[in-house]
Amino acid sequence: MTRVLTDKQQAFLNALFDHANGDVVMAKKLAGYADSSSTTEIVNGLKEEVLEATQTFMALKLLTPL
Numbered sequence: 001m002t003r004v005l006t007d008k009q010q011a012f013l014n015a016l017f018d019h020a021n022g023d024v025v026m027a028k029k030l031a032g033y034a035d036s037s038s039t040t041e042i043v044n045g046l047k048e049e050v051l052e053a054t055q056t057f058m059a060l061k062l063l064t065p066l
Contacts, residue, residue, distance in 0.1 A: 005049070008032055012042060013049055017057050 005013070011031035020027035024039050033042060043050060 003049075005046075009042075009046055009049075013046065013053055016050070017053055 008031050012027050012033070015030035016022065016024065016027035019030055024043055028037060028039050028042055029035070
């Protein structure tokens with residue numbers, strides 16, 4: 001079953017694989033989380049979604065010609 005994410009969680013995932021280029025601290029900032037928010041807690045809370053998005057990202061990169 002697909003979990004419903006908050007707007008910030010979804011923004012984090014979108015930023016992580018777009019503007020932040022995998023940088024979790026930058027993705028946290030781009031998603032609108034406070035600097036005091038724990039990056040570890042954010043990532044741990046989205047572990048399954050990050051794994052799935054990473055797999056999709058990597059698969060797409062392998063299909064993209066150089």
